[in-house]
Amino acid sequence: MLLLLARVTGLLGGLAWIVRWFLGDGAAADPAHWTGSALIAVSLAAYGGGLVRVAWLRVVVGLALPVLVWSVLVVLRDGPDAALVDALVGVGMVLVAVLGWVRQGRRSRARSQTRSQHRSQHRSPARSGSRSASRAG
Numbered sequence: 001m002l003l004l005l006a007r008v009t010g011l012l013g014g015l016a017w018i019v020r021w022f023l024g025d026g027a028a029a030d031p032a033h034w035t036g037s038a039l040i041a042v043s044l045a046a047y048g049g050g051l052v053r054v055a056w057l058r059v060v061v062g063l064a065l066p067v068l069v070w071s072v073l074v075v076l077r078d079g080p081d082a083a084l085v086d087a088l089v090g091v092g093m094v095l096v097a098v099l100g101w102v103r104q105g106r107r108s109r110a111r112s113q114t115r116s117q118h119r120s121q122h123r124s125p126a127r128s129g130s131r132s133a134s135r136a137g
Contacts, residue, residue, distance in 0.1 A: 041070075
């Protein structure tokens, strides 16, 4: 559930920051910036919380990851084009979300194929050398 929350909010927050870059500087860009910031913070907290299993540690890591990323982002945004840095971070968030879903889909397909192969092996006729094969022959 945390992974789904992280991917959805990361995708939406990343898209908001990309839209902000296209809008340029001005009043129209502010809502996209703050909405994207909130969504990305939730996404990072969910990704951080999903890294560990112990409940109290989930809270600590869930709070620490957004703070760590934000501190790095503040340093990167000191340059002349902060909106471009935000857009690149937005592209990164979108890629992480989309690639996570693709990877998850491949993994689930592989699991279902493995299960079906496992089931078909157990339903196959008796192998030579087994009791039922020697009785049948």
